[in-house]
Amino acid sequence: MSVTIILHAVIILCMYCQISLALPRWLLPFIGHMGICTSSGVIRDFAGPYFVSEDNMAFGRPTKYWKLDVNKVYASGSSAWDTAVHDASEEYKHRMHNLCCDNCHSHVAMALNLMRYDNSTSWNMVKLCVLSLVYSKHVSCAGFLKTWLPFFMLAGIVLTVSLALNLR
Numbered sequence: 001m002s003v004t005i006i007l008h009a010v011i012i013l014c015m016y017c018q019i020s021l022a023l024p025r026w027l028l029p030f031i032g033h034m035g036i037c038t039s040s041g042v043i044r045d046f047a048g049p050y051f052v053s054e055d056n057m058a059f060g061r062p063t064k065y066w067k068l069d070v071n072k073v074y075a076s077g078s079s080a081w082d083t084a085v086h087d088a089s090e091e092y093k094h095r096m097h098n099l100c101c102d103n104c105h106s107h108v109a110m111a112l113n114l115m116r117y118d119n120s121t122s123w124n125m126v127k128l129c130v131l132s133l134v135y136s137k138h139v140s141c142a143g144f145l146k147t148w149l150p151f152f153m154l155a156g157i158v159l160t161v162s163l164a165l166n167l168r
Contacts, residue, residue, distance in 0.1 A: 029151040030133040033059045036085055036108045039070065039078035044089045046107035049097045052089040058104075063143035066136040074116030084115035105129065 035045030035057055047058035073080045088111035095102060105125035112123040138144040 026150040026154050029147050031129060032063075032147070033057065034104045034108050034128065034132070035062075036088075036111050038082050038085050040082075044085055044107075046089075046092045046095075046097065046104045050093060050095065052092050052107070062139060063146050064132070064136040064138050066132050068117065072118045074119060080115055085111045087111075087114055 033045065035043045035053075037043050042055050043053075043057055043062070045053050045057050047053040070078055070081050073084075088107055091110065092107045097103060103125070105128050109123040109125060109128055112128075113121045117123065138147065
């Protein structure tokens with residue numbers, strides 16, 4: 001049995017985002033919204049101040065996923081997984097959202113720390129970003145394009161402008 005961390009990298013502006021958020025994600029497309037599923041597949045994500053959504057991710061449908069092995073939970077079994085996801089979600093319902101320090105990645109990290117996933121309590125935002133870049137898969141070709149197309153377009157524009165300026 002496996003459980004999934006859900007990743008979302010599409011830039012959609014809503015009440016929890018500011019326009020300035022789009023540019024960093026276009027520059028670093030592996031940084032996106034993140035949630036974690038219960039063993040029954042219900043997605044929980046820290047969507048904003050004092051709010052953890054259930055099966056309704058803050059920025060739309062997931063574009064990437066990373067399957068985790070429920071057998072790597074220290075206490076073993078899906079009930080330990082679900083308890084950790086529930087406890088992390090309850091904790092984050094009482095927290096202010098902070099874009100840099102206490103965000104959706106921190107919520108997922110807390111759940112993994114509570115369940116001692118892979119016998120570790122050192123899960124954090126950076127570790128999750130790096131490992132999700134390496135191990136996650138896109139849900140479809142459209143998910144891949146939504147994640148990477150803005151980055152490739154921006155890189156192409158920068159490359160074209162810099163070549164045009166250097167050829168003068």
